[in-house]
Amino acid sequence: MAVSETPPEPAGAEPVRSERTRETLRVRYKDLMPRFIVGVLLIAIAIFGGWQGGLFFNFLMGIAALLVFREWTRMVGTTAGNDRMVGFIGIGAAVVLGNDGLVMYGFAALAVAAIWYLFTDRRAAMGILYAGLPFMCLIWLRYQENGFGLIVWTLAVVWATDIGAYFSGRTIGGPKIAPAISPSKTWAGLAGGMFAAAGVGVLNDFIFQLPFEAVHAAALGALLAVIAQVGDFYESHLKRRAGVKDSGHLLPGHGGVMDRLDGLVPVSILVASAVWFIGQ
Structure with missing residues (x-):
């Protein structure tokens, strides 16, 4: 019985494989450049804000918290309209109190907003804590030695x-x-x-x-x-x-x-x- 042999690869097979490899890498890293540019900008802003501290840093934390809460309510399908303003006011009040060095009162403002939402929309109450608590923690950390x-x-x-x-x-x-x-x-x-x-x-x-x-x-x-x-x-x-x-x-x-x-x-x-x- 004749032993079958593996047919030789056609000419140009290696360049084809190389091209496929490059194409695979391009697909895997297709979002690398925009991620890199935006990431570098965000890192620069965050470090500068942390270095400045005070009003500027707290303002950045407040903007971040408000944007997160806005995305939370839109994505999770929680309260909208005037009811959403309670969350915005609670987060804003927390940041203002944090800016005055009264960070614990800022945490209390978040708690009040979350408790209010417990009677109207419990998912929004979770959103207040998810959006506000981490950034108040960062504000508190900035005031430490x-x-x-x-x-x-x-x-x-x-x-x-x-x-x-x-x-x-x-x-x-x-x-x-x-x-x-x-x-x-x-x-x-x-x-x-x-x-x-x-x-x-x-x-x-x-x-x-x-x-x-x-x-x-x-x-x-x-x-x-x-x-x-x-x-x-x-x-x-x-x-x-x-x-x-x-x-x-x-x-x-x-x-x-x-x-x-x-x-x-x-x-x-x-x-x-x-x-x-x-x-x-």
Whole structure:
């Protein structure tokens, strides 16, 4: 019996494969440039605002919180019209009180707005806490000793998580974490985000002389990378329930403000809690 041979590849097969590889990479990273440009601008604004502190930083936090609440109410299908103004007023009052150094009264203003919504629209009550609490935590962190360093450390961990997860996930690929909720999130992406967050956590801890030991900064950075991914999954869950791809269209390459800040929401709360606990 004659042994069959594998037919030789036609001439030009290698260039075809190379072209397919390049095309695959172009598809994987098609949104890289707008993401990069918008990301750099947001990072620059956030760092400058954190450095300035005071009124300017609180104003940025207030704008971010109001935009997140607006996207929440639109996406989740909660209260609209005049009823939505209660949330805007509550967030605005919280930021104004924070600007006067009365941050705890700012938290109280958020609580009052959330309690009001409990009697009218419980989903909006959750939206008030989701939108207002993390940014009030950032305002509180800025008033602490070495507040600028704490702000940069918190933001840098979230950014490192996003960047590490983006490149490792799209380059390595592999098994998905929860495809029913977020089909693009992989275990490789999570590992890359944790590694990047741990490294950035140690680096910024050294630069700003924060109250963390190096090993604790690395461990906390890696843990917060997981928490940031949980925040990402939660927002993906909300979008799936709403039947939308993005929370909005304000940021090219990113979608809405919630799409950009979903990981920061739980991370800022946990960092503020950790700093408060260490200070006790």
